[in-house]
Amino acid sequence: MASTEEDGSVEEKENNNKKRTKSAIAVAWLTFYNIAMTAGWLVLAMAMMRFYIQKGTHKGLYKSIARTLKFFQTIALVEVVHCAIGIVRTSVIVTGVQVCSRIFMVWFITNSIKQIQNEESVILFLAVWTFTEITRYSFYTFNLLNHLPYFIKWARYNMFIIMYPLGVAGELLTIYTALPYVRKTGMLSMRLPNKYNVSFDYYYFLIIVMLSYIPLFPQLYFHMLRQRRKVLLGEIIVEKDE
Numbered sequence: 001m002a003s004t005e006e007d008g009s010v011e012e013k014e015n016n017n018k019k020r021t022k023s024a025i026a027v028a029w030l031t032f033y034n035i036a037m038t039a040g041w042l043v044l045a046m047a048m049m050r051f052y053i054q055k056g057t058h059k060g061l062y063k064s065i066a067r068t069l070k071f072f073q074t075i076a077l078v079e080v081v082h083c084a085i086g087i088v089r090t091s092v093i094v095t096g097v098q099v100c101s102r103i104f105m106v107w108f109i110t111n112s113i114k115q116i117q118n119e120e121s122v123i124l125f126l127a128v129w130t131f132t133e134i135t136r137y138s139f140y141t142f143n144l145l146n147h148l149p150y151f152i153k154w155a156r157y158n159m160f161i162i163m164y165p166l167g168v169a170g171e172l173l174t175i176y177t178a179l180p181y182v183r184k185t186g187m188l189s190m191r192l193p194n195k196y197n198v199s200f201d202y203y204y205f206l207i208i209v210m211l212s213y214i215p216l217f218p219q220l221y222f223h224m225l226r227q228r229r230k231v232l233l234g235e236i237i238v239e240k241d242e
């Protein structure tokens with residue numbers, strides 16, 4: 001009996017040690033990741049401001065920052081992995097929708113359709129994303145370091161109230177502006193007959209994407225409102241299993 005108890009406690013200790021090592025590694029990785037992402041979005045913010053100050057126009061701005069934007073927005077896929085392996089307490093679905101919709105905007109809309117790159121709506125969502133991500137990643141960084149200034153916490157859980165609708169407006173307007181080009185060129189579409197016997201119309205796909213904002217965006221918005229109540233007002237919120 002005694003030896004079993006001893007074994008149990010040794011096993012427990014080993015498990016606790018493993019957990020501690022895992023969480024130390026996770027914290028180190030997340031700190032590095034959040035610092036890198038804050039820096040990346042700060043670089044983007046500075047590049048955009050410099051471009052506008054030097055040229056006095058937003059025309060050509062997207063092209064000048066495209067590579068950096070694609071890099072840092074695509075890297076954000078790692079955040080879905082963070083949720084999946086449980087190193088952050090966030091829903092895989094919520095994070096997945098947020099990250100995938102951004103990657104779709106960057107790669108399959110703005111990057112693929114050159115004719116829309118100079119639209120004001122592109123600048124709108126870029127400015128909103130940049131502000132949001134600098135706030136969000138610096139919030140996570142300072143939080144992990146246990147030195148979170150109140151104004152960053154306040155900005156993280158208040159600014160989204162205006163920024164989310166503005167970002168969505170920029171994204172939807174951009175897709176809407178792209179529709180005529182997509183229809184005219186038939187880009188990324190497959191018409192029958194073809195050897196795979198498959199038909200795909202990117203124009204209608206984009207309309208479906210626009211419509212999917214109606215059910216999906218409120219889920220993200222209400223998720224953030226719940227987080228806001230939890231963090232700023234200290235409410236205890238029982239999340240449903242996902």
Ligand SMILES: CCCCCCCCCCCCC[C@@H](O)CC(=O)SCCNC(=O)CCNC(=O)[C@H](O)C(C)(C)COP(=O)(O)OP(=O)(O)OC[C@H]1O[C@@H](n2cnc3c(N)ncnc32)[C@H](O)[C@@H]1OP(=O)(O)O
Nearest residue numbers: 088089090095098101104132140160163164167216217227
């Ligand atoms: C294939 C085609 C697909 C097309 C789909 C079309 C549908 C599109 C509908 C969606 C529209 C989206 C539009 C959007 O792009 C527009 C904008 O973004 S506009 C800008 C405004 N946006 C925002 O303010 C939201 C920004 N995004 C987020 O905040 C997150 O991505 C979100 C997942 C929405 C929420 O974050 P989360 O659940 O993580 O909340 P918290 O920040 O409070 O964190 C919860 C806990 O997890 C810890 N955590 C999370 N991440 C990290 C990290 N990287 N490092 C360390 N810790 C992290 C955090 O600290 C919390 O921990 P605890 O509870 O212990 O304090």
